Amino acid sequence: MKATLSISLSTTMYFRSSLVSLLFLSGALASNVLDLTPDNFDDAIGKGKPGLVEFFAPWCGHCKNLAPTYERLADAFAHVKDKVVIAKIDADGAGKPLGQKYGVTGYPTLKWFDASGEPTPYEGGRELDDLAKFITEKAGVKSNIKPPPPPTVEILDTHTFDEVVFNPDHDTIVTFTAPWCGHCKSLKPIYEEVAKDFLNEKNVRVITASTTS
Known part of the structure; x- marks a missing residue:
């Protein structure tokens, strides 16, 4: 009986620990960047809300370098996600048909889609401030990026x-x-x-x- 009780307690503790780990992992992996595929693209783009879309490939070094900045960009506009979309498409995977449709030949490629779904290439800088300024100008919404403190130099x-x-x-x-x-x-x-x-x-x-x- 004692052995059975010990196993039950150990099992309970294991499942509790696993549940906590899963909750932590799901929180860590939460992203404000919308993942688009051919299945959900038309539901998100061209429905009266503009958006910036990154066409990327998982193996692309430049895409990996852009990824943290792009995540921060999406976080900066998360409070107005009902007015502007920040999205990405794996154009070398599930989203390959979309990459072909929109003439993507290199990675990462950024395109701005207006409220009607009409795309134009984004050719500006790829620093956070450059991207945020572009979205503000295009969509008329402000980011929550705080201005840097005045320089001491x-x-x-x-x-x-x-x-x-x-x-x-x-x-x-x-x-x-x-x-x-x-x-x-x-x-x-x-x-x-x-x-x-x-x-x-x-x-x-x-x-x-x-x-x-």
């Missing part, structure tokens, strides 16, 4: 450089950057920390000067 151009850098009232630390420079992007968070360290030092200025300004 001062940004100068050719019009303000001499006035600030050669001011005898303070010392100046300057980094010269370019928007396309990978090393500059890597340095940015470190340089921001340096600027925070000197934020209350009135006789020290931490500056970034763009070489493309």
Whole structure:
């Protein structure tokens, strides 16, 4: 009897643990990006609601790089999902007929579908802010993306450089950057920390000067 009771308790604990794991997993996998296939495409697109659709392939490296940004984009417009669709199609799998229908030849391909279902290629930037701005302009809805905090690093151009850098009232630390420079992007968070360290030092200025300004 004791052995039977022990097995029952162990089994109960196992199922409870499994249930908790499944609930956690389902929450972790929840996504605001709508998965489209030929079976549900016409129900979501062209029904009076515009949307951005990504045609992707699971093996595509660029698609994998875009995926977290695209998820964040969908999250940013989740509060207005009744007004705009953020969706994706596996154009090398179940959605291959849709990829062929809309002339997809490379991955990822982004297309904007207006409220009537008419597609146009998206040719803008693929950073979160670029995509969100595009959707806001097209659909007239705002994202819930919070603006970044004001920079602690001062940004100068050719019009303000001499006035600030050669001011005898303070010392100046300057980094010269370019928007396309990978090393500059890597340095940015470190340089921001340096600027925070000197934020209350009135006789020290931490500056970034763009070489493309």
